[in-house]
Amino acid sequence: MTNEISLLKPLGYQRKNSCGYCKSATGSSSFYISCDNMRVDHYQELMDRGWRRSGTLYYKPDLPRSCCPHYTIRVRIQVEERPTSAPESMERFRTRTGISATSCHTVSSKEKRRTRDKFELLTAVHKAEYDHVKRPVSKRTGQPIEPAHRFEVSLEGDGFxxxxxxxxIKYQVEIHKDPISRWGEKAFKRFLCSGLDRKILKIDGKTLKLGSYHQCYRLDGKLVAVAVLDLLPHAVSSVYLFHDPEYQQWDFGKMSALREIALALEAKYEYYYMGYYIHSCIKMRYKGTFSPSYLLDPESLEWCLFDENYRHELDKRTYVSLSHDRIYGPPGEHIKEHSDQASALPAANANARDAPETTKERSDTYDDDQDLEFDDAPSDEEDAEIPEGSLFDYDIPGVLTKEEVKGLDLDHWRLLVRNALVELEDLRGWEDWKIDDPGSIKGIAAEMIAATGPELLQNSALVLF
Structure with missing residues (x-):
């Protein structure tokens, strides 16, 4: 019975005093939970509330209290819309690898005229792959002429x-300068081989693969890159990418993004999630070049078109909520009042809504020479800095209020006790506990649902031990 529900460990809040993106000491703040068997529909819901996963750890940055706010970004998959950077990226990839279809046959003038002013994503993405390379027949032997190289892409389970x-290991050591000692096989498995359970389902007449996969890129049989993906009911989500540093010039970040958009298009997923977008990190700017892309508003949790106006606002200030601006006006016109308790929450960027330093100034200051696609998630093995009092005492974007949680059916949510599930209302003392008492089971349950959303009340259970 429990293998069909998500078993959720209590919410934690962690404050870090350093930042892997801007190298400052102001730090960042995140919520986190652990779950060894997260359902794919639950993770879809979490992502639409700003959460991401690292292995079996799920985390959500507290944007106003982080020096480099992480915005969830996704691309809508439409036939009529094409990634704006795709033609350049794919052509550069084919040129550098020298393994395109044209390496073994001459393109006719008619074909050149047909494709001159068109960009067909699926054609461009697959053109260099061995199964799609056209093989002209040799006049001398009568046999197909093989291309100079064999480039293949396969979708495999996320096993070790x-x-x-x-x-x-080569990628982490040479690109991220990590010591080898940091990444033993156990750590690698926990980070990249412990994702969502895989299954194949029919949803709305579509056959979809669901769960965590590795998309493997091989050249002449040699593994050169691996993209870690989560396939969800409505989306393809990019988790991580690592590659052999010998092939760094291939622009794997952009090229793999195009390949994953193609996967979403072919399998009829609605969206492609690119992880977090950090505007002050130059290496992440390419994520905003795919159209149409949307950023998740941290306060209203609505998806907002990432257009030039949105970019302009992010250039001026690190934390932006368009829904907040609509209600209270841009910073300087009207600033939302915070309670004394709210201002007491550990804050790296407490005045982010009217921060004097612009994003452009930050991007000019901080070193972005290295690839910083590594989302540095909190660890449940580290000491977390827990704010005093209840979560409901603080003004935190995207978290349900106490009154909103009171309107939910917490009574019938379940708790795992000695391998048995019991409803919370059956616990002795449940009626007397308060949802704003973080020391009670009711307070723990209320804070969990406030941060993760009401949808997780279904087909899940709280695990305290």
Whole structure:
């Protein structure tokens, strides 16, 4: 019975005093929960509330209290819309690899005229792959002429292999300058091989693969890159990408994004989630070049078109909520009042709504020479800085208020006790506990649902021990 529900460990809040993106000491803040068997529909709901996963750890940055706010970004998959950076990226990839279809046959003038002013995503993405390379027949032998190289892409389960681990170690050491000691096989498995359970379902007449997968890129049989993906009911979500540093010039970040958009398009997923977008990190700017892309508003949780006006606001200030601006006006015109308790919450960027330093100034200051696609999630093994009092005492974007949680059916949510599920209302003392008492089970349950959303009340249970 429990293998069909998500078993959720209590909410934590962690404050870090350093930042892997801007190198400052102001730090960041995040919520986190642990779950070893998260349902794919629950994770879809969490992502639409600003959460991401790292192995079996799920985390959501507290944007106003972080020096480099992480915005959830996604691309809507439409046939009529094409990623604006796609033609340049794919052509550069084909040129550098030298393994395009044209390496073994001459493109006719008619074909050149047909494709001159068109960009067909699926054609461009697959053009270099071995199964799609056109093989002209040799006049001398009568046999198809093989291309100079064999480039293949396959979607596999997220299991461990020595081959994947070897590429990962080279990537972390040479690109991220990590010591080898940080990444033993156990850590690699926990980080990249412990995702969502895989299954195949029919949803609305579509056959979808669901769960966590590795999309593997091989050249002449050699593994050169691995993209870690979560396939969800409505989306393809990019988790992580690592590659052999020997092939760094291939622009794997952009090229793999195009390949994953193609996967979403072919399998009829509605969206492609690109992880977090950090405007002050130059290396992440390419995520905003895919159209149409949307950022998740941290306060209203609505998806807002990421257009030039949105970029302009992010250039001026690190924390932006368009819904907040509509209600209270831009910073300087009217600033939302915070309670004394709210201002007491550990804050790296407490005045982010009217921060004097612009994003452009930050991007000019901080070193972005290295690839910083590594989302540095909190760890449940580290000491977390827990704010005093209840979560409901603080003004935190995207978290349900106490009154909103009171309107939910917490009574019939379940708790796992000695491998048995019991409803919370059956606990002795449940009626006397308060939802704003963080020391009670009712307070723990209320804070969990406030941060993760009401949808997780269904097909889940709280695990305290």
């Amino acid at each position: 292999s020595k081959e994947k681990y070897g590429v990962f």
